[in-house]
Amino acid sequence: MQIVQRGFGAALIIVSAMACSSSKDSAKGPVTYVAQLQGLNATTTGMQTTGEARLVVTGDSLTITMDVKGVPPNMIHLQHFHGFADNHDAGCPLATADTNHDDVIDIRETEPTAGTTMVPFTTDPVSMQIVTDAYPTAGADSSYHYTKTVSLSALDSAFMKTFSDSSLDLGSRVVMVHGVPASTKLKASVASLGTIPAQVTIPIACGKLVKVQN
DSSP: OOOOTTTTTOOOOOOSTTTHHHHHHHHHSOEEEEEEEEESOHHHHSSOOEEEEEEEEETTEEEEEEEEESSOSSSBOOEEEEEOTTOOOOOOOOGGGOTTOSSOOOHHHHHHHHOEEEEEOSSOGGGOOOSSSOSOBOOTTSEEEEEEEEEHHHHHHHHHHHTTTOOOOGGGOEEEEEOOOTTOOOOTTOOOSTTSOHHHHOEEEEEEOEEEOO
């Protein structure tokens, strides 16, 4: 997740050219964006993380739902939508993103493709607070469910303030899930952000948000 340096040192959500059409689209009915999550760094996690992120715009409401399985159990997992402030298309990193060949795609290595951490899927996404313990906790069965409804206009305003008037263009974003146990041994070359341990920021799943027919 490129946990934006503002955030960790110091992830999906709403509207713009594509989502700006959200104001028009939502007048016709709900507008839905879905990301099918696929695993990253499975060699490190020892698991194949999968799941679905679903963002539904209805009027001034945005409902974010995450259903994720195959994650390290009994721990908090950071989740956000990532992207670029100029709204060009973000994508999920491929194996070639591991440019230092340490067998881990770390948060820094996702940035050229996925961009920066933008909106946190926490108990309060509108806060835009990245460093917090308000993310979901996976159960003993290595899965979790998350859902939150926020004001679209409030999130849009917070997003524009944080990213210099950039619009919330859901169709150009990717969703990432992060985190392995603190006991996971990682090479010194695995980068993180600020003083945040790499075990917290390591991406374990990613999916591209795509607008779907309701």
